[in-house]
Amino acid sequence: MSPVPSLKGLRTLEIASRYRSDREDVVQGFYVPALAAASTYKRAVGYFTSTSLALFARGIREFADRGGAMQLIASPCLNADDIADIDRGYDVRRIIARALLRELDAEEREALLDGLGLVGRLIAEGRLEIKLAFVEQRGRIGIYHEKIGIFRDAVGDLIAFTGSANETLGGLAANFESVEVYLGWLPGDGTRALRIEKDFDNLWSDKTANLRVVGFPEVARDRLLALAEQHPKAQVHARDDAFGPIVDVTEGPGRLGIPHGLAVRGYQRAAIEAWLGQRGRGILKMATGTGKTKTAMFAACQLAQVLSQREQPLVLLIVAPFQHLVDQWVAEVESFGVRPVAVYESSDRWMRAVEEQLAAAALGQRPVVAMVATNDSFAGERFQAVLARIRRPLLVIADEAHNLGSSAYRQALPANATYRMALSATPERWFDDEGTAALSDYFGPVVYELGLGQAIEMGALCRYRYLPRLVELTDTENELYVNLTKQIAQCLSRGLSLNDTESDSPIGHLLRRRAAILGHAEGKLPRLHADLETFRDTWFQLVYCAEGTRPVETGEPAGPSQVSQVMDLIGNRLGLSAHSYVSDTPRAQRRALLRRFSSGDDLRVLVAMRCLDEGVDIPDARVGYLLASSSNPRQFIQRRGRILRRAPGKDFAQIVDYIAVPQDGTPLNFEIERALLTRELERANEFGRLADNYETTLAALRPLKEKYHLMHL
Incomplete structure (x- = not known):
């Protein structure tokens, strides 16, 4: 079919010598008018996918309707299995055909059928020819990544260009792109334009050193022709054009970028600069609630750009301790423009996606590969094998990086990681100097610290405000x-230490039982009842309960769980809307509970046991009741951080802390009890020190401090 001359030739257009996204509209300023005036279009682009091909067809619809003819050279998307088969000596053409069929049969193809049918019609009508290029050098296969293009009109005028853009919506409109343009009728430009055209013609004829250019496989061509027959009248509306502003298909792998409207705070910038100043290694010790997640993503964006x-x-x-934290990270990374692979549960769910994305990155087809793994899956044998092969x-x-200092996890930290960042409000492991040192050895020192x-x-x-309640x-x-306490004294007399908290340690077992008595103290519930009455009209309340059940003498039936007692108190006796949030709560229900809680008109109180300690983002929480008796600084710092996060309309928070103590006059070893209470009061002192009502806190704790000579705390 002979091309129909355009009413306007290329020479009549006002074409600049360069188009760059910060100054000009590459699409509307260059591509659209050039296609409207051209009769032939030669284009060599980076990669061939079903998405890019369908969008490309939409972009040249009007050009083709006028009888325009096009030659297209692209690089096939080969995965790790394809490369391995080529290395084994299998026929390259057959493997390329297999790769193309895989692209055309991709799961998301249903949304692309009209576009792919249009490609088939263009091929059938002789308006479009496609060839495939790949690097073949010293027995290795690589991606052809050059991007050049040539327009010619009916009178023979020529425009050639080079640049970063792909022939898709994402490449032309969504990304930041630039092209250099050479007008064939201008001195100087004409020589360059002809040279670019000659380069393309040599490519098309397979006359370029170290490159192979092969014809489009018949089996893939037949598949496109079949799609053309199945969709003979498929129409592409103007708003769906690849050069238009609206399209329901995302092209190619994403790039990391800061979401629109999200600003980098000054302290986050300082943290990133400190980390980069240590060549991309170090620990960010930032208070819970200060935005460690976003700080890490800002740093990743900066690194990806470089x-x-x-x-x-x-x-x-990204490595996080729990599945719900992985889900939160996945959503966060997606908001920065890249869809990560969630690595947890069975490897059948994630292994193929990880392998394919890494293979695409190795071929230059993917600028960022993102994976978010639970600690357990990260340390598992299959994922460790994947990590060991990464050469990019x-x-x-590491989120809540202190967890990775355990002997079970620190051996799994990959030695081939060029860049390393640990995030934790409390990177020091409690009574584990060896684990703390291992974290510093791997990630580097604390490069930035932001205290509460x-x-x-x-x-x-x-x-x-901090409100301690002595019970x-x-x-x-x-x-x-x-x-x-007597049994603990006997252990100490045998040389054991209060710092020995291991689960199989005799004194560790006794200390945990003692903490359980304090945590489950019956007197806490009446005080909680009174405080809930005080705040009964307040939304966004959290109750942190002690773990397990109330301790009893050996042989007696187990006591009730504090969670069940608190739920009965709030729901039945006070008539307030509440729900438990514990380890048995399914993940989907947890998300629903957090949504209900944040609405401010449905769920007034969440009753938690441990599950709100690390990473869960509930910034709306205004009042926190601490029934659990924890002397572990990480746990009580995490809980305080949950309650102090900023939220719209939230300027102030209340922390109510229930501290159980033995009855006055109880015969106890003074020094031992003093040592044990010191650990309890360190938490109260830490909470009170930064509270607005510090003087009130001192007054409430003074009798206990005076009794045990702890006024120095």
């Missing part, structure tokens, strides 16, 4: 407490 300038991909691995720049971000006081002062966290043990609890 690597892209070197034409290197970034492999991003690898950034490991500084975070409150700068407005990153909200101000708060005496009952007679039965007091007797159990005295017996346990």
